[in-house]
Amino acid sequence: MEVEPKEEYVINEEYKIWKKNTPFLYDLVITKALEWPSLTCQWLPFRDSPEGSDYSVQQLLLGTHTSEEEQNYLMVAEVRMPTDSTVVDGASYQEHIKSDQTAAGFGFGGLGKVNVKQKINHDGEVNRARYCPQKPSLIATKTVTADVFLFDLEKHPLKPTAPGACSPELRLKGHKKEGYGLSWSPFHAGHVISGGEDAIICYWDVDTLNLSKSGSSLDPLHVFKAHSSVIEDVAFHRQHASVFGSVGDDKHLMIWDIRTDQSKPVHKVEAHSREVNCLAFSPFSDFVLATGSADKSVGLWDMRNLSVKAHSFDSHNDEVLQVEWSPHNETILASASIDRRINLWCLSQIGAEQDAEDVEDGPPELLFIHGGHTSKLSDFSWNLYEPWVIASVAEDNILQIWEMAEHIYDGLEESDLPQDNPKQMVDDEDLE
Numbered sequence: 001m002e003v004e005p006k007e008e009y010v011i012n013e014e015y016k017i018w019k020k021n022t023p024f025l026y027d028l029v030i031t032k033a034l035e036w037p038s039l040t041c042q043w044l045p046f047r048d049s050p051e052g053s054d055y056s057v058q059q060l061l062l063g064t065h066t067s068e069e070e071q072n073y074l075m076v077a078e079v080r081m082p083t084d085s086t087v088v089d090g091a092s093y094q095e096h097i098k099s100d101q102t103a104a105g106f107g108f109g110g111l112g113k114v115n116v117k118q119k120i121n122h123d124g125e126v127n128r129a130r131y132c133p134q135k136p137s138l139i140a141t142k143t144v145t146a147d148v149f150l151f152d153l154e155k156h157p158l159k160p161t162a163p164g165a166c167s168p169e170l171r172l173k174g175h176k177k178e179g180y181g182l183s184w185s186p187f188h189a190g191h192v193i194s195g196g197e198d199a200i201i202c203y204w205d206v207d208t209l210n211l212s213k214s215g216s217s218l219d220p221l222h223v224f225k226a227h228s229s230v231i232e233d234v235a236f237h238r239q240h241a242s243v244f245g246s247v248g249d250d251k252h253l254m255i256w257d258i259r260t261d262q263s264k265p266v267h268k269v270e271a272h273s274r275e276v277n278c279l280a281f282s283p284f285s286d287f288v289l290a291t292g293s294a295d296k297s298v299g300l301w302d303m304r305n306l307s308v309k310a311h312s313f314d315s316h317n318d319e320v321l322q323v324e325w326s327p328h329n330e331t332i333l334a335s336a337s338i339d340r341r342i343n344l345w346c347l348s349q350i351g352a353e354q355d356a357e358d359v360e361d362g363p364p365e366l367l368f369i370h371g372g373h374t375s376k377l378s379d380f381s382w383n384l385y386e387p388w389v390i391a392s393v394a395e396d397n398i399l400q401i402w403e404m405a406e407h408i409y410d411g412l413e414e415s416d417l418p419q420d421n422p423k424q425m426v427d428d429e430d431l432e
Contacts, residue, residue, distance in 0.1 A: 018371045022372075030114065035064075036064040037397050038378065039127055039379065041391050042129065042130060043382070061076060074119075080113045122143070126143070140192050150169050170218055171216070172202070176198040180195075190204075195227075195234040200231070224246075229248055232277045243256065245279050247271065253268075255306075273295045284330040288301070297312050297316070311347075313365065314363065318339040319338045322380060334380065343368070346412060375395045
């Protein structure tokens with residue numbers, strides 16, 4: 001994406017301001033310049049804490065988007081995350097912010113290292129990669145071809161043995177065009193859905209298949225057709241095993257039930273005024289979900305009444321590309337946009353009173369804006385073990401791992417981030 005010289009100047013000046021203020025806004029910032037941009041980013045459910053160390057080792061799932069004929073890879077990166085007891089050397093960071101370093105960070109006492117541990121040959125760029133919840137070593141990837149690839153990380157060496165040879169354990173057939181929508185069932189091992197530019201949703205069951213023979217393929221168990229244009233995203237419901245959702249360029253949100261007619265969703269609503277790029281079901285609620293759109297807004301929905309949005313989050317200056325709920329706090333939602341920002345929203349603050357000065361900073365539910373990226377965001381992921389840590393990747397090769405300062409959310413911790421009843425995320429009156 002070409003950037004005009006004037007816009008590039010503004011971006012650079014904003015970045016300098018952000019960099020200077022990071023010690024006040026963040027408890028952690030790790031910045032890593034990858035060799036190639038990654039279009040995908042997801043924390044793997046892995047954490048090792050070496051005895052006597054002041055850090056833990058965690059893993060990130062990444063991909064590459066190379067240029068020309070360069071080889072693409074599915075990658076696993078190891079991240080050394082500082083523990084809560086790690087002493088921060090603020091003086092060393094003051095030296096860092098005076099420099100132009102990009103492969104550095106704040107809040108980790110020199111421990112915030114990111115190293116690519118495993119590289120697996122991949123045909124074309126990795127549009128999206130997601131692990132199977134019941135078997136985290138099993139990775140599904142959306143490719144530039146129509147197929148979805150399945151790789152078992154445990155069956156591949158840390159470095160490719162044969163240049164260029166892509167050998168997934170399974171190729172999932174059914175699509176005619178590429179796409180980005182990909183989701184594993186949190187309930188049924190091996191159940192995975194995919195949406196693409198061919199406007200169809202494919203549903204596969206790979207649970208009972210023998211994946212030992214590399215190169216085999218599988219046709220979909222179900223194919224769902226109702227969208228009239230590109231399907232941008234799909235997601236399984238987090239509470240009901242048979243339910244999933246889809247969104248697309250036809251502006252529609254559709255809710256499906258695999259037990260019913262595959263040509264007709266159980267709910268269909270025009271969710272936004274422009275294309276809908278993403279959706280996410282709450283991990284804590286039977287009814288709550290969020291959508292992100294090219295109309296620059298994030299929509300909050302109650303499945304008991306999809307005829308009207310429960311709320312619209314408005315603060316982004318460009319298309320919303322990704323939304324994801326915090327796996328730790330019921331009322332916290334994050335959204336990423338072409339505007340290079342990741343916004344963190346707090347549902348419990350909707351409608352809260354503001355003074356004139358606060359109004360200028362955005363709506364009351366806007367908890368935090370991460371402004372550390374200087375290019376269009378591609379993907380982000382909430383850390384599974386550290387409640388406020390997020391990893392994000394952008395088109396300029398930059399990976400950032402960050403945690404906003406505790407003083408920003410500290411006042412919300414007990415009164416506004418309920419933990420006692422995970423089934424109830426938002427009160428009924430909040431959704432009226």
